[in-house]
Amino acid sequence: MKVWDGFVRLTHWVVAGIVLWNLFGPTDSTHRLLGYVAAGLVIARIAWGFIGSRHARFSAWWPRVSHLVEYLRSLAKGKPMHHLSHNPLGGLMALLLWFLILALAVSGWIMRLDAFWGEDWPQEIHAWLSIAVEVCVCVHVVAAILMSLWTRENLIRAMVTGWKRVRKSSE
Template sequence: MTNANNAGTSGSETQPEVVLDTVKVWDPFVRLFHWSLVGLFVFAYFTGDEWDNAHEWAGYAIAALVAVRVLWGIVGPRHARFSDFVYSPSTIITFLRDSVAMRAKRYIGHNPAGGAMVIGLIIAITAISATGYMMTMDSFWGEEWVEEAHEISVNGTLVLIIGHILGVALASIEHKENLVKSMITGLKRRN
């Protein structure tokens, strides 16, 4: 990707071309999954008590997205694979400590905290989907513990989402790159 910077020049006089060294990190499916999940989660959250049928269909769509994402985490391209971003607990803790000190190593794909967040969100959203589905079944209809488990899963997921947003903001500031933009374009700075 190149960007010619000719501001303030005239005629044939030009400044050197600035080359932005980027690398494709997030494939189209990962980006579509991410933003579709965001939209569907928000929709499901706000329709939960008001629009049961739409809420349920959003839940089914979310469950399908997560199932495909899990499969993509096994067979997808490098940075989509779990093997690229699942780290040991000690590596995650060290990374978080370094992040707070603003000296964390930069990763092209998911960093250790981001990888842990992906796994945490997949587990939490799976719990939401499972308990939501259980609430539609005759055998669990009206069971208070299922409804409570569903609400706890939703609230836990909201905590994870807030942590995810804060982590993205911190990493964007620390490494001077717009991670939200990279999840739209798929591109990140190479170095």
Template sequence: MPTPPLIQPGAQPDVQVWDPFVRIFHWSLVACVLTNYFVVDDGKDLHQWIGYAASALVVLRIVWGFIGTRHARFADFFPTPSRLRSHLVALREGRIEHHAGHNPLGALMMLVLMATVLGLGVTGFLQTTNTFWGEEWLQELHELIASALMALAGLHAAAALLMSRIERTNLVAAMFTGVKRRF
């Protein structure tokens, strides 16, 4: 797999990175997760449909990861062991790498978050089937995965703020505008 491009010092400071689909996916998924966790009662029809919507969003994002725009494609940022190792060494040494798309740790987090949402979708769906309806262990697993998702989402948000500061790039704004701006 080729190494993803880095934004070199002195290079163009504004980089068009996330397309509208990626941004809409991201904020729609955030809305689904927060609504289901904090607003809607567990087990209600609305909770189930929001969960299905979140799972469908992740499936669409996986497809977009193969056919989408450059920085949306998994090939552009997939967190291989060598990419992760190189990124961690750079961080430890205080070298700042400005990745055009996701850095390797951000890419890993994105994949873990998507897998966690799919795990929630599967465990939630299984609770509606005759085979698993009322199974306490499955309900507990679903709740455990939901709590893990919230912890991971919090870590993701904190890391985005920290990396924005380290890289001097407003990553949160970039997820709204699609443009990474150095400051």
């Protein structure tokens, strides 16, 4: 079944590429420009969460507490629930990464303002946010690989092609 539309996949992979570039590349004018592009894509993806395709919408995957508890129980039992869209933990990670990317853009912008010239705290916040993104990206990638192996559903391929296997118990 087609789950992830082209816009979801495009924003996911372009933002992923920008984040990797900005974490490991030089901190120059390209770094700044790409940071703002990433923030713009995150804002566009958030808008797409309200108006986009069925599985891209927040209503399909918003990580409500009840769904999170139910999903965690299924993991503890060794039988993870299948979700066509994001599972509740994946949804939380998406929201966290989006927040961190937007916060990085804001902190990067603040660092360039005359009002904060000579202040260390904007740069320190930016550095801590970048570390948080690094950790979250690592968790995200490892979780996608482990869940792909555990559930025998290639989640990475699904984010490339947009297609996921349908199970009888799918949402």
